[in-house]
Amino acid sequence: MNDAIPVLDKGFVRLEKHSGEDPSVVRAARVSYGSKSKTAEADRKLIRYMLEHEHGTPFEHNLFTFHVKAPIFVFRQWHRTRIGISYNELSARYAEMKDEFYFPKKWRKQDVKDKQNSIAGDLPHAALTRDMRAGCKEQMARYRRALKAGAAREMARFHLPVNLYSEMYFTCNARSLMAFIKLRSEHHAQWETRQYSNALWTLFAKTMPWTAEAFLGTLPLARYQSMDGLAGPNLDSIPKASRAA
Numbered sequence: 001m002n003d004a005i006p007v008l009d010k011g012f013v014r015l016e017k018h019s020g021e022d023p024s025v026v027r028a029a030r031v032s033y034g035s036k037s038k039t040a041e042a043d044r045k046l047i048r049y050m051l052e053h054e055h056g057t058p059f060e061h062n063l064f065t066f067h068v069k070a071p072i073f074v075f076r077q078w079h080r081t082r083i084g085i086s087y088n089e090l091s092a093r094y095a096e097m098k099d100e101f102y103f104p105k106k107w108r109k110q111d112v113k114d115k116q117n118s119i120a121g122d123l124p125h126a127a128l129t130r131d132m133r134a135g136c137k138e139q140m141a142r143y144r145r146a147l148k149a150g151a152a153r154e155m156a157r158f159h160l161p162v163n164l165y166s167e168m169y170f171t172c173n174a175r176s177l178m179a180f181i182k183l184r185s186e187h188h189a190q191w192e193t194r195q196y197s198n199a200l201w202t203l204f205a206k207t208m209p210w211t212a213e214a215f216l217g218t219l220p221l222a223r224y225q226s227m228d229g230l231a232g233p234n235l236d237s238i239p240k241a242s243r244a245a
Contacts (some may be wrong), residue, residue, distance in 0.1 A: 004067075005199040008192060010100055010165055011069045013199040015207070020062025022047065022210040025174070029058040048214040059175040059211065060084065064204070066170045070196055071102040073162040077193050081183065084176035089168035092157035096147065100165040101136045103129055108191070117188060136161060177204055178215050187223050 004012035026043040029050060050058060070078070079087060090097075107128045109121030139159050146156035172180070177200065183189065184197035205212035 005202060007070070007195050007199050008102055009105075010102065011071070011074075011196070012067075013196060013203065014067045015203045016065045016067050016169070018062070018064045018207055020174075022208050024062055025050075025058045025208075025211060028061040029055070044210045044214070047210050048217065051211075051214045051218050056175045059178070060173045062174050062208075064172055064174070064177055064207070066200065066203070067167070068170055068196065069165055069167045071163050071192065072160075072166050074190075074193050074196060075166055075168060076162070077190060078170075078180075078184075078196070081176075081180050083179070084173055085180075086171040087168055090166045092160065093154040096153065097143070097157065097160060097164060097166075099140050101133075101161070102163045102165065102192070103132060104192075114188075118191070132163075136163065174204070174208060174211060178211075181215075182219065 004014040006012055023043065026046055029046060050056075075089060105125075106120070107123045107125050108118035109123060111117035111119045139161055143156050143159040146159065147153065181197050181201050181204070184193050185201060187194075189197065201212075
């Protein structure tokens with residue numbers, strides 16, 4: 001349905017399909033008291049009011065399905081978000097995995113003040129990446145030797161590291177998608193995961209611009225800027241025509 005947004009070195013996020021846009025949120029809300037959509041400005045104000053006061057159910061009457069390619073470690077964090085979400089991921093029990101790994105351009109240091117955070121630092125980037133590439137090459141060779149020896153795919157995969165790329169379909173409603181973005185675009189989220197969350201934001205903002213703009217107004221924006229200067233969720237993703245009153 002949409003061109004894929006490239007993420008990291010080999011990944012992507014693509015919006016496969018969606019149903020429901022901003023007016024569907026308004027219709028779902030106004031049916032509660034037997035009313036219909038009014039002017040565009042009145043409808044936008046209603047969306048803002050509902051998000052500011054956490055009236056969430058009108059944002060559940062829509063659907064987004066994304067096709068995502070990401071490293072396994074990103075998916076393991078991603079799948080921690082479960083409410084209102086469905087996943088189907090490529091299975092190494094049924095398919096032979098491709099020789100595709102994520103290699104970071106820069107390595108980060110552990111933040112000694114925040115156990116779940118990493119920070120930029122002076123590290124031997126080239127040497128670390130060289131070791132990582134060698135390790136991945138060896139693990140993939142062991143994986144293929146196990147398959148060639150007749151080992152079951154479900155056991156041969158024990159050799160595979162978590163920077164291996166996988167793919168999945170990810171389906172959710174707008175309420176669940178906003179909850180995911182709020183969690184995974186925030187500055188405490190791992191940098192790689194934030195890049196995927198920001199790609200979701202871009203696609204969401206183009207599809208439901210009124211809701212996206214109102215949602216943005218509920219966020220403490222200082223916590224949604226990435227450590228290396230790449231912008232997190234921002235109004236630049238929202239078409240200007242949709243933002244006009």
